[in-house]
Amino acid sequence: MTTAPRLAVVAGLLGGLALFAGSPYLADQGRVNLNGLAADIARGEDRIEAIALAGWIRDQRPNLSVIDLRSPEDYAAFHIPTAVVQPLESTLGARFAASDTIVIYGDGSAAASQAWVLLKARTRAAVFYLRGGVGAWLDEVMAPTIASDAPAAERAAFARISELSRYFGGAPHVIHPGDPKPLSRASDEMSRAETLAKVARMMRRGC
Amino acid sequence: MSAPKPYANPYLAGAGLGLVLLAAFVVAGRGLGASGAFIRVSEHLRGGGGPWFDWIVVEIIGVVAGGGLSAWLAGRWRVAVDRGADRSASGRLAAAAGGGALMGAGAVLARGCTSGLGLTGGAMLSVGSWLFIAAAFAAGYATMPIVRRAWR
């Protein structure tokens, strides 16, 4: 039995060298796994929908951090519940644990998705950006809609969405055929004025 | 009929197994598993959704094929009930089923078994996996005196 003892010597050497080898994680080595990032983007695993985020917040998903990348003024006007405001630079400098889940969001422009790449390249934590930004939260969580003639399966899904919406103080409603069509937005990006207007409408609704 | 071939050196077999596990890391970014396949099959039998040929189910099919082929080539294939010298076959089979049920329950609670947690979690230095390994071995040694007669 001469092979096994030799294997033991090799294992001992490799183990001993490991003590002085430094971190095995690419992020600590300053290296980036580009094909891995590309695979996440292609699979849509870089982003999360507003309703899904709402579920995570309500269910108190462990180690969840929601980070608002906008200005302090925008944050003060309205922010997603439990979110903290932190500009990109200091977010990139923060330390996160491997078991953390980080959700970053902005105003719906490309900034959050770009921030995703930068953040994911330097942390082991799970990172997602909110698809559609704060506007998607205002639309899909705070004011979700369903057509009055929608099929049963859609109505069942809407029941669950409505429950989540009401938890956050939102107002789900049904759209009837005769209702005026909402103005469609050319892109997800919402201007500051639009956000403020939306929030103002939302505030006026309460009791 | 020639005698069955002797077993391989456990350290070499283990190192080979480790290379297989490493190949799974490199190729698929995941490790080995077994109890997961049982869970998938159970879900399907109860009408659950999802594809039948999930990664872990396909892997287990491979385990069956590989194990059977190795035994056959080594002259170790035979229908039998491995048991202690003075144990009856039916007693052994009943204990096997009972032990299997306990393992199934333990694996669901722990989210894995000796392959998924022991080998994969062990190699990846997962704290919970190492706790599982320690607990499983401890319980094994604690339980053996009770069933010792079955294995003489």
Add this chain to the structure above:
Amino acid sequence: MIAPLVDAGVFSDSASLLLALAIGVAFGWALERAGLGNARKLMGQFTLTDLTVFKVMFSAIVTAMLGSFWLARLGWLDLSRVYVPDTFIVPQILGGLIFGAGFVAGGLCPGTSCVAAATGRLDGVAVIAGMLAGVTGAGWLLPRVPALFDATPRGVLTLPDALHISYGAAVFFVVVVALTGFRAATAIERSRR
């Protein structure tokens, strides 16, 4: 191009299933070659007469651990993209205890029961049947007891993170434990002969 290869676009999903099959075949082959498809040999571990289970398991862990550490250190494997089983402290300790008792009662573990059944052993088939029942029952019951089932979750928690030591130090520690264990195993087996 950095491993895992499925994230590098090298393998399609169906190709990775073929690899799952190949990996499984090698897994089953190695287990059978070591004799772990035989319940009597497996149980020798717990009567301290035949410590093959420990030798095979820890040789495998050390090999894969050293291999993955060094491939990652060289920048060829993205270790953060390799699946690490989540840590649930209480469920995994309790589950481990229940599993260990079942292992000794049944004589085979889930993976080795498949090998045993594949080699004609009916006790392997019995363990498989029992496992399906156990998994079904626990799968129904445990989610109804979240206070136990979901207790003490810690997500991805590695020994280096938990003990605040470097990954390499944890690797070294595991190697030392394994090699010491192998020495002890030889001594124990010799004393029982």
